[in-house]
Amino acid sequence: MIRLAINRQLKKIAKTVRSKTLRRGVISIAGFFIIWELCARFKVPVLGTVPSPTEVLRCLADQITEAYYWHSWGSSMVRILTGFAIAQLLGVPLGLLLGFSRKAREIIFPLIELMRPVPPLAWVPVSVIFWPSAEMSMIFVTFLGAFFTVVLNIVEGIAAIDERYLRAASSLGAGKSDIFWHVMLPASLPSVLVGMTVGMGITWCVVVAAEMIATNTGLGYLTWRGYVAGEFPMIVVGMLSIGLAGYLSSGLIRRIGLIFTPWLESR
């Protein structure tokens, strides 16, 4: 049985390796790096100013042995997680309230609609003035980035709950609190998680920009410092690190989400 399963997996992998799709993907990525390297080597105008892949790799190899590099990761992560966590703590209950109570929606929603179109980054100057420390102001804009996305996704998720489920529940004799806990909450959970994943992405956009403006720690600052100091490979290392960090955090959210929504996992 097990051998059969392994064999099947191996065949699948072999098929993927031999497939045209994979070959084309590899050609495209390899081609990109080769052209990049060539442009840097031969100092092609405009494109040639970007450091070559080999330089970037060398710089990355240096950086991962430096405490400062990891400290930058740490500072950004702390900001992200704090801002994100506060956004969930306030956003999830508010979203649920707005979703379930029409009165609350009519009172609070106009306010949200007024604030939401302002991009979180536009809040940076105000929050630097408003909050006593740079750290707090950055956490605040990070919070804003995730907050509205989460609230709106929950409200939409609740509005989209199929009437059938509510009717079925009341037909089965469920009271208001049963319907809330066992029907509305789980039914809206998938959109809550989508909101969290998207919110996490926005959070990274915001924190990187805020770090370039308002502080001297974090991955955003690391990238900016590379620019200021003229260490161009450093800029690219910073960019790659930010991309990786964002990817990891979104993946983490998705993973945690799957634990809470086991019914969505495909067979």
Next chain:
Amino acid sequence: MGLGAISVRGATKIYNPDEAAIVALDGCSMEIGPGEFCVLVGPSGCGKTTLLNAIAGFHDLTGGTILLDGEELSSPGKPAKPGADRIVVFQNGALFPWMTILENVTFGPLAQGRLAPDQAKKEALDMLETMGLSGIASDYPGRVSSGMRRRAEIARAMMNRPKVLLLDEPFRAMDALTKTMAHQFLLEVYDRTKPTVFFITHDLDEAIFLASKVYVMTTRPAAIKKVLEVDLPRPRNYKLLASPQYQALRQECQEAVREEALKAFTAGEREM
């Protein structure tokens, strides 16, 4: 405790009473005896589902009244309320996708506080066993076939020992073979506890095969056009389909429905 006699008396339902009013039900009356397997057939959009929803307590009537065992369920001025004595099995299925089949089936008794969790689980497992679903008790509905889902939904309904089982075209999207199995199964459940069944369909064979009485509805506004007594013996099986008695009923039913369908069609043409 009553046995599930439903009296519909002059039930009227007008949507949008102020603007362009749509009269869905106009003085519809019917008496459904306790334990009767009542099947409604009629043209699409004629108001069958409106009537079902009124009995279920999902919406109010504009006029008339509906009684269950002499007690008023719904009338103008008395807001409708769903109850566990009348369980609905929906057209598109409404098992909760986030609960396992077992959790779905125990939901009713637990929500009503009628059974302790252990007891509910035990009864549910028995119920699933008799329905041939014990293998999927811990699966999510999304991972089992549509036939199994529908059976599980009927199991969930029957767990509440309802007086009335309301089914709104429950087998509509099924292929012929799965449908046959579903019928067999539904009849088994029905023969065991004899709840009153209120079943809506477009499929005349299904109607006659299942029903004790077939109610043919008129085109909108719906009223009862004709009642056919189906005195075929129970338990029913598929050999009945070939009997002359069945053929005669089928013919009679077909003619009545066809007349209404034609009316609905020409009315539709006129509206165009």
